[in-house]
Every structure is written in structure tokens, then in C-alpha cells.
Amino acid sequence: MASTKEYRDFILEQLSEAPNITCRPMMGEFLLYSNNVLFGGIYDDRLLVKIVPENEQYKMTKEIPYDGAKKPMYFMEDVDNKEKLAEIVNTTVKGLTSK
Numbered sequence: 001m002a003s004t005k006e007y008r009d010f011i012l013e014q015l016s017e018a019p020n021i022t023c024r025p026m027m028g029e030f031l032l033y034s035n036n037v038l039f040g041g042i043y044d045d046r047l048l049v050k051i052v053p054e055n056e057q058y059k060m061t062k063e064i065p066y067d068g069a070k071k072p073m074y075f076m077e078d079v080d081n082k083e084k085l086a087e088i089v090n091t092t093v094k095g096l097t098s099k
Helices: 005-014 053-058 082-097
Strands: 021-026 029-034 037-043 046-049 061-063 073-075
Touching (some): 037 073, 053 082
Antiparallel strands (some): 021 029, 029 037, 037 046
């Protein structure tokens, strides 16, 4: 099942407090970037972020983004809290860029 443009628009609004969010369509889903760093995506109308040691503190559930994926991602269940979403995105990006 592909993600809907309506859900994409909702998530982009919810991520408005995170820095420089951009979105690119990819095979029916959407890849999400912050400051040009790929940190996650929207898969089957679910917001998922890459797993890095820095974001383990949020105790999110691991989910497979799509059939055949080799790596799980963290499912961001509480998408109504803009401040928390921005915090998790910032932490994830920091983890991805500190390597």
C-alpha cells in the first residue's frame, strides 16, 4: 500500500518545527530529509526514522518499512506532538552525521 499525499502533507505540517525538512517521492512512498540528511520516511502512512544509538532513548517500536527491507526503522507513533517530533528528528540527524 502506498502512502497518501494527504498523510504526507499532514506529516510535513507536523514536522514544521524541525529544521529544513524536505520530502522526495520514492516508489509510492516519501523520503524525508533534514538539512539534506536522509533521516526517515513515510511508508504505508507511517512515519519512520532511521535507527541510531542517539535515538534509542525514545523507546520507539521497530518496524520494517516495506516488504523486503533489510533494516528495521523506528515507528514514530505520536505524530501529534510537534516539539517531540522535532527533537527526535534533530537527535536522529545528529546521530547520522556524527559518524
